Amino acid sequence: MKRFFKELLETLGLALVLFLVINLVSARVRVEGFSMLPTLDNNQYVLVSRLTPRFSELERGDIIVFRPPMYPEADWLERLLGFPTLPGQYEDYIKRVIGLPGETVTVENGVVKINGTTLVEPYIAEAPDYSGEWIVPEGYLFVLGDNRNSSSDSHSWSYLPIEDVLGKAVLVYWPFSDWMVFTGNQAVLAAP
Numbered sequence: 597m598k599r600f601f602k603e604l605l606e607t608l609g610l611a612l613v614l615f616l617v618i619n620l621v622s623a624r625v626r627v628e629g630f631s632m633l634p635t636l637d638n639n640q641y642v643l644v645s646r647l648t649p650r651f652s653e654l655e656r657g658d659i660i661v662f663r664p665p666m667y668p669e670a671d672w673l674e675r676l677l678g679f680p681t682l683p684g685q686y687e688d689y690i691k692r693v694i695g696l697p698g699e700t701v702t703v704e705n706g707v708v709k710i711n712g713t714t715l716v717e718p719y720i721a722e723a724p725d726y727s728g729e730w731i732v733p734e735g736y737l738f739v740l741g742d743n744r745n746s747s748s749d750s751h752s753w754s755y756l757p758i759e760d761v762l763g764k765a766v767l768v769y770w771p772f773s774d775w776m777v778f779t780g781n782q783a784v785l786a787a788p
Contacts (some may be wrong), residue, residue: 622766637774641770644765649684660763661764662762
């Protein structure tokens, strides 16, 4: 009986260590809403790498999950354990990186330009029906949803502090019929 309890404790300890390690390096996120259509749809599940923003630079076109800058930081234990959002708390956002630190983002006549060069965006639902110009400060990103006209993003609430990025989307894993791996840079600047 003593051996049984020892093995049970070892198994539970190993399971706990694996659970914590998996949640340190990845997160599972459910897409809520339609701001990323046609790339991501409501109720899809996305695997997110928490290591990417810590050990490599984010690039234009990356799809990221972040804490919206207008909301307070969640409890660190909730983030680590991946607890679902409790009533009254905010939801993490998922958007696409468009402007990097030091760049000028211009939206005019339905076209997004980076430092005056047009951004080729085959992934958007429709051209933006708003206009403006933003100079991205150091330490910040400019992010937009792929469903440009139905998205709460940088064009409406300003820049995203890089420190608020929780991770980079790696793949859609559920529903299985929607399986998709995000590869390389999907947003490219047109040749001048």
